[in-house]
Amino acid sequence: MSPLIDVVLPDGSVKALESPASGLDVASSIGSRLAKAALAIIVNGELSDLSREIPDGAHVSVVTASSSEGLEVLRHSTAHVMAQAVTRLWPGTHFAIGPTIDNGFYYDFELPNDARFTESDLEKIENEMRAIVREDQPFVRRELLRDEGLELFADQPFKVEIIRSVSAGATGEDVREAGDGTVVSTYRNSDNFVDLCRGPHVPSTAKLGFFKLMRVAGAYWRGDEKRPQLQRIYGTAWDSKDALDQHLFRLEEAERRDHRLLGRELDLFSFPSELGPGLAVFHPKGGTIRRVMEEYSRQRHVEAGYEFVYTPHITKGDLFETSGHLQWFADGMYPPMELDDGQNYYLKPMNCPFHLLIFKSRQRSYRELPLRMFEFGTVYRYEKSGVVHGLTRVRGMTQDDAHILCTREQMREELVSLLNFVLDLLREFGLNDFYLELSTRPEGKAVGSDQEWQEAEETLESVARAAGLELVLDAGGGAFYGPKISVQARDAIGRTHQMSTIQLDFQLPQRFDATYIAADSLRTRPIMIHRALFGSIERFMAILIEHYAGALPTWLAPEQVHVLSVSGIYDDYAHEVALACRAAGLRAQAEPATEPLGARIRRSKMEKVPYILVVGEDDVRNGTVGVNARGSNDPERGVAMKDFIDRVAAESLAHASPEVG
Template sequence: MSDVRVVISREPDREDRVVTTGTTAAELFQGERAVIAAKVAGELKDLTYVVQDGDEVEPVEITSEDGLNILRHSTAHVMAQAVQEVFPEAKLGIGPPIKDGFYYDFDVEKPFTPEDLKVIEKKMQEIQKRGQRFQRRVVTEDAAREELASEPYKLELIGLKGSASTDDGANVEVGGGELTIYDNLDAKTGELCWKDLCRGPHLPSTRLIPAFKLMRNAAAYWRGSEKNPMLQRIYGTAWPSKDELKAYLDFLEEAEKRDHRKLGSELDLFSIPEEIGSGLAVFHPKGGIIRRAMEDYSRKRHEEADYQFVYSPHATKGTLFEKSGHLDWYADGMYPPMQLDEGVDYYLKPMNCPMHNLIFDARGRSYRELPLRLFEFGTVYRYEKSGVVHGLTRARGFTQDDAHIYCTKEQMADELDSLLTFVLDLLRDYGLNDFYLELSTKDPEKYIGSDEVWEEATETLRKAAEKQGLPLTPDPGGAAFYGPKISVQAKDAIGRTWQMSTIQVDFNLPERFDLEYTAPDGSRQRPVMIHRALFGSIERFFAVLLEHYAGAMPPWLAPVQAVGIPIGDAHIEYLQEFAREAKAKGLRVDVDASNDRMQKKIRNHQKLKTPFMVIVGDEDMAAGTVSFRYRDGSQENGIPRADALAKLVDVVERRVQV
């Protein structure tokens, strides 16, 4: 038997090895229990893959990103098998891995119930314990159609002969150049237990699925299109160990407690009335106070940084977005046009930049005015699909803290450097401190302008990002059609990552709008345009902060910074006087003069997450003092009124959490 030479790649090491012909990846990594697949020339393979002469083979461990995807995709197959064993009439859709889990779509007569999910999960456990083997087969199109004749959705995928996107960006499970079916075989007899059209790879055995749980079910259109049938989707999660599964479920429990939609209702901050429409929120008085405090501080910082405030209307003629190119690229994300002025189309604006260009172009501009920094709290409207609308974090109407900076090419690098520093410092002021940066580059299928312009803009952004000393990750193809982008990714208190500020360099819209300034030599030059949204949207940032702080906002953002709680009615007037003194210093202080007993008042304001409770009884009145009760239940007694007011002012001005 002849030998073959392979290279085993384990970053950063490489090992040359000679093995006999017919050696599989499983034999290559024998004894390494964490290895569940292999990567050959960048392509994932099952461990049954027979290595070829010259292959470079990389082990894929179950804890790696690829390994987790394989684990979760394999678990999705087990779930689909379980569903068809419990509900034989169920027709198969698709079942890809997704972030932290997987799902599978089914066409069934009735929606699944929570009780159904329990039965399915129990059946999955039985299948897992059987140790069924996953086995890959290459099939012809005719053979696939014959084998899957009873699965109409699989037949549709066979017709695609490739991959197609689902509603959440996953790909359908069809091979690129060939069709493959995966069989689930009985571990002892080799008998076929179940099969699915799939490109793989999979775990060698269902026994290698250590821990999983079904989470919920929902309705979903086949392949994400409202024109297609409505299917039933079951979501699940799978992890390399039971401890990791438990940690994830604990994380979800904590995240549920912090859900901004839940907190928004409990704390009376905002609502999304059905009468107004999905994705369109109204802020209640307390939420309005938080939002105003956020905006006021941002406005102050922007004024200090020489931004000039502008305002633009909510609707415009469609010709403006034709000129900018947005109608060519983003029409699907815009509300339908309104037919006004004898057939002229008007659109609710999805972004502010074209209007800011008109402000720049309203009169002649000199190089002495540059950089010109225009800023607007501009409300925009985007027609998001109902399936992706989510509270304040994915809305249809929202207000951007939108800035557009016009500068010379010579000013661009310094402006980006100072701009990124400004953005990060301001986010830190709101209590976010754990960041990394993401560089989104050109989508080869969706861009305007020359490659040279894109390269210059991208490299300038990259250098500005690297100066911050933060991790920089690539996002190939993620840029807008007019220029590359740096986005600030921030982690919250429980480790979730949120995209915050975005900064985009744009050579192309100034060209489309024929923007010019007069240079020192009297020539007319084209400015560089930098797009920048710091919060992204005020609504979304509001939601992120609400979840980051679990509703316990720092005093400078809290709707009520302190509440007076009298031990008895005789102490109400004393506290009201304290509150008047506090309000004169710009503080938000109320007095709870309700008929509730003191302990109930304390419980009520603990639930409302009020930063300070100011408690007063006979001793305090006699001594001219107050007592502070903090959110954690601790208490500080006998504080002179002047000192108490000074402490409240200090905590608010320093923007610290208590």
């Protein structure tokens, strides 16, 4: 009889198993359904293959696709299957890395003879993957010495590079691929496919099957644009057809919300090709949304003690020499205009140097600090041709930009109140699920001393922690002049967007030699805080449009009320109602009865107007309206005109959407 070992299950209970026992044995001992669903096992906190032998006394937890770990294992294994399929179809392919990502995975390849994947290849690859799944190939783990690994992958240059880099002490992605360096781990599926991989993997390809290859794209090896560009295939993988279908449905939902599509359908903005890429024009309705956003923002900034400034769009290059932009940011700037006097003039990519000049326009006293200067500053950035994207990435944009100059002592408190201000403002626009990101010093392209950076980063971090929100580190993501906190918001369908940025800057005041006279009569260097709460108005509008799927809350809706008369003989009353709404500050208009009512209702509904009023004979007699609120299938009849107006005015003030029952 074999000796027994004990394993501790997640609920604390202890199970005795015959030794040796694998992860699969553990799962089987609990139940046959679990054994079937098991994909991997966590042994003493370490995610491992099911085939792994379990040591006596281990704490174990069986991993199925219902956990995020399980899905990740499943996706990673599917990536291997894809790599095998590709090497079957294109013998001689070099494969690079194939990690999991949100909802799926990708794998980077270099095809022989510089061949390229096309979209139609995806179906071929999927079919080959299905064949591999049917073959029920086991994933067999084997650990090799470094030199054995180098030999095994001698014809796979990317794998060789990974093995070399992990044995040289690399971390991160490479370790995930290969292990710790002295020993490398591999997974073999069949005689002709073995991959370098740390694992773990599902026991067999038969555990997989609910996947779809989404798209093919170029991707630089190691994300470095100076290195070879590989062919990347993105896929998604799930544990059931249902889950896969749901995911595909969510993608369709995101497509339906695409602000570029809604922007055209709702007649909000466009990108005339006559203007060039990334340059938008706002149509009257988009202009209304923007104006309401800006007006509200202005009002809040006045209340928060900001002063409003205005600065020009172009300047002599000297300014950006002083600020360091020409040294650090020239790639992002439009090329200069050379004028007759031999001066180079630039479109401004940022507003900060101008605000500093305002600060410097006369001597400042500590009594004036903190000085908060706000501007809707329109800036131009020469974005690379491949990156412009709707309103979220443009070449001309307006920032709700402000620069706060304060003393070192004031800095912390200013940041704390600023963060509260931001979050409160964003909540008024209907976003309420946030986390913070701290971006630190960018290696190799930063100005300032180590000590200054350290102080700036520590201050920002402590302020961010004090806010009590989740904090994520974005190492090396800061601007060249200082670190930043950015507020990330999750939208209605769970995507995250970078919203506000708050940057700390010890550099610019120094470069411009900005000073104030402190209480001790000494010239003292102020601290500068850069901040944009919307980020850019364009991007923020895009996010709102997608968040609300175009159905903006009443206060932001470009048209709030449409008044439709049942027939032309009540058009006068419809106008009267619209005028009364407008007198109460609502955006309302009467639509003439040129078409049947149903057609006009449909038109207004498609425009996502919050309130459609229908008026007819009863209403003319009683001074009432029929109210059809957006989202409701159940119109109200005979509502007193004044009651309706009061209700919508209140709703608008509260920044709410129509209440539907």
